[in-house]
Amino acid sequence: MTSKETKPPAKLKRTLTLPLLVFYGVGVTVGAGIFALIGEVLALAGDQAPLSFLLAGMIAGVTGISYALLIRRYPVAGGEAVFVNRGLGSVFARLAGFGVVATGIISSAAIALAFAGYVQVFLALPETLLVFAIILILFGIAWFGVRESVAFAALVTLVEVGTLIVVIVFGLPLLSDYSAVGNTFVPSLNSAALAGIVSGGVLAFFAFIGFEDIVNMSEETQKAERTVPLAVVWTLGITLVIYVVLAVIAALAANREAITSSSAPLAALFESVSGLSGKSVAAMATIAMVNGILVQIVMASRVLYGMANEGLAPQWFAKVDDRRQTPARATLTVALIVLGLALFFPLVRLAEATSLFTLSVFALVNLALFAVGGQIGEGAIHQFRWWGILGAAMCLSIAGFQIFSGVSGGH
Secondary structure (H helix, E strand, C coil), X not given: CCHHHHCCCCCXXXXXXXXXXXXXXXXXXXXXXXXXXXXXXHHHHHHHHHHHHHHHHXXXXXXXXXXXXXXXXXXXXXXXXXXXXXXXXXXXXXXXXXXHHHHHHHHHHHHHHHHHHHHHHHXXXXXXXXXXXXXXXXXXXXXXXXXXXXXXXHHHHHHHHHHHHHHHHHHHHHHHCHHHHHHCCCCCCCHHHHHHHHHHHHHHHCCCCCHHHHHHHHHHECCHHHHHHHHHHHHHHHHHHHHHHHHHHHHHCCCHHHHHHCCCHHHHHHHHHHCCCCHHHHHHHHHHHHHHHHHHHHHHHHHHHHHHHCCCCCHHHHCCCCCCCCXXXXXXXXXXXXXXXXXHCCHHHHHHHHHHXXXXXXXXXXXXXXXXXXXXXXXXXXXXXXXXXXHHHHHHHHHHHHHHHCCCCCC
């Protein structure tokens, strides 16, 4: 036997630490959603827009706790598929795993189209060319290495979160009126106002989608059993604080109509609180979209890789590039499907599909927590198994609300 024949299969490289993983999580969560949705949430919930974001954070947080509990026991790539396989069996695991992959792929296609639209504001280039270019470039980064991919995402995260912080800083004078701030957290008891808060919360939920991608980086994370759950908690906490503060400022801003009617509401909010041009904020929104596409390509490829190792997807996807130590075949497949969807389907349909796939996967993960907790006679998962039923009921209720009320959105 030659040395080449006896060489062990390449494995994923553990290079990620807690700070990098939190950067990754915040980057994929605080993405295009908040730049696009804050005006629509404000239009629905009015002065109580912060309550809508708190409600959305609670919805995401319930499932986030389920993820954190399960990843401590199963710290491997393919997170959701692995969780559901252990709890509910291979049929539901395949549904969950391919649902996650579909969510990442479809949302990447939607964001790629939105990216092209924003770039066309500055450059008169064909949409097809822009879509091809951005997906090809980001595929190259994702293939080159996970540390490079996450480091790039971390850099972009600093830019986009920095932009949100700049808006908050200019809006700080509005927060000095403690009475007005307090009123944004006190809901009116009439049914129309409460319905607006709930509808706004359903819409705001889509700005939280993304934190779950963290678990699919487990096999490339140092001390994953401890690091990944902490990263989930930190990501959701940071995201919630940023969103709620922005929502308070938006609710107190003078020119609300300009914010709610704008296709770039965060840029309009910046103009309202600073008196300066919002073009720089619009440019940052474009960068946020680039980040969103990259992290979704990275996530979806890791899920395919993890599912292949679990026997839930073809073994062809389990191949790791010998030189770069990344799942090259899975990454290429994901990038090609993203490109196809972006070229042949409209953005709105892609966004609607993303939201429903995400809620369905969340429901399965929560049910898996309940099932795994029932199989284990002790420990945190056993003690919190009924938490999974609560989470599943919330996710299915939201999905039903979206289907029957026509409320839709995207990240």
